[in-house]
Amino acid sequence: MPDHLVLYNTLTRKAEAFRPRDPRRITFYTCGPTVYDDAHIGNFRSFLAADVLRRFLESPLCRLVDDDGGPALQAGSRTVLHVMNITDVGHMTDDDAADGAGEDKMAAATRRLSEAKKSGKLPPGAGDIDPTDQHAIARFYEARFLEDARRLGLRVAIDAQRDPTLMPRATGAVPGMIAIIERLIARGHAYAVGPAGRQTVYFSVPSFPAYGSLSGNTLDALRAGQGGRVQESHQAEKKHPADFLLWKSDPTHAMRWASPWGEGYPGWHIECTAMAAARLCGPDDGRNEPASPLTPAALGALEVADVRPMIDLHSGGEDNIFPHHECEIAQSCGAFNATPADAAPARGMFAAHWFHPRFLMVEGAKMSKSKGNFFTPRDLFAKGHEPAAVRLELIKTHYRSNANFTEQGLKDSARMVERWRRVIEQGAGATRADGSGKAARAEAQQAFADAMHDDLNIAGAIGAINAWVGSLDAPTPEDAALLRAFDGVVGVLALERPAAASTDIGLFIPPAEPNPEVTALLERRRDARAAKDFAAADQIRDQLASMGYAIKDAPGGKVEVRKA
């Protein structure tokens, strides 16, 4: 059991002590959503895993060691500068992707929304947007993403309300991307092909010998082309089959910008290099203070003098390992590291620690729209599941295992949250604060920290919480405080609870819907019970059950009504 944070690193394929360059300012970049549709629970599992990591790094319960193995700064002075981008430039949907042809995702979204508009099936709130305006569509889905993210307690999305530079948009970063591409060309890591004003720019993969370090996909392995997606016909203008797109000139593209190579749009990978470097490699301006990311000119001149990584942590879904993160490393090191290209293997690989949560399964199967097991958080909220239960269900499995999202698991999670809430409520209301239970708290805190230090064993940490909570007979204010400290990492107790709609007799639990028919039945049942006519009372309860309502007598004569 490590007494400090040990985290699996995709780059080294080992669990390693996490040692930030500067614990006072840990730099963390997460590849964010593409806003051409609503993000689903699988997307959110990955974002929430990164959020749990970030919260643990910020927690006083987390201990880091420095290079000599001694304790690094403990919480208080330790902060995490966490950036997550919004990809609002379309990228390719099909096999022609690497060559910049084909329909892009934003274009696909315009087509989808246009069709939806014709058939009257637009998502709520989308009625006013022009389905052919890609920027408007991106803003629309971005707003929905941020709403879901905040309801699920994604701290970076909450912080971005204060400091929008923490969640940069790709469309706002194009000048920086252009500056980096120019730099890559100047350094021999990229080349432009085609007639002047209509050029395509590729990254030269052979110019970066360390390519493949992250994914294990060496150039030799790639040459085998077993994925079947690299098409020979599109390889003609590239110098090497693995070279990837940095800029595509296309004056007909819906989203396009002026560039030295012609009007067009950037490749997918370059945006993360630009946004991560601009916000995380800039001057130390403190965490959530509004800051000016590096200007394009500064990005074009940024030089990382040593072979150390530029940022501490980088996360994304496991599918991002290749090609996206492999390409990010090549571009970023090629553009910013001072070391000559032929010394590339010694470079810092852009980020020191690469964090990749695995995919989410739903009811034991791969999530897909055709199987009907494809959910977005807002789908679940609309069905009456509260954000805290959804969050807990999405984070409670170790991030490097395929988690299985189930309806039953969602119910389990909801009950667990309710149990924890009782501890907070009873503890906060208790007058006794005599220091009792101190040993049990110390033990629970140790067990929780041990589990989290061990590559974020969240299930073990939750087990530690439950074992301790189960041992409490009368929670004290100190107990409530400790549970809040745990929840600083788990992040469910501070989330909004759906307000129960209250009538004189009923407390309607999921969303507010004081059904008058139900209320009338509750009143008849109350009268029957008062008259000790229990047969009639039970018959009404059965009737409510057949209507899909579970009822529970609460103190004070009210009845909690839960829609199944």
Added chain:
RNA sequence: GGCCGGAUGCCAGAGUGGACUAAUGGAGCGGAUUGCAAAUCCGUUAUUCGUGGGUUCGAAUCCCACUCCGGCCUCCA
């Protein structure tokens, strides 16, 4: 074909050489409580850890083979 990550009880999910006759939550069952329920509390439910070999005094944990599941091999969290 190559490279990764997995497989634990009815379900979810910890545990990675000895205190494991396997944490924790749910579910089931029995009891307390309740008019009856719900919630809560107490007790209980795997001689067993995908399959077959091996190493070891000792294996869920290490090694080998196999089966199955998931990811990547230029759309994807």
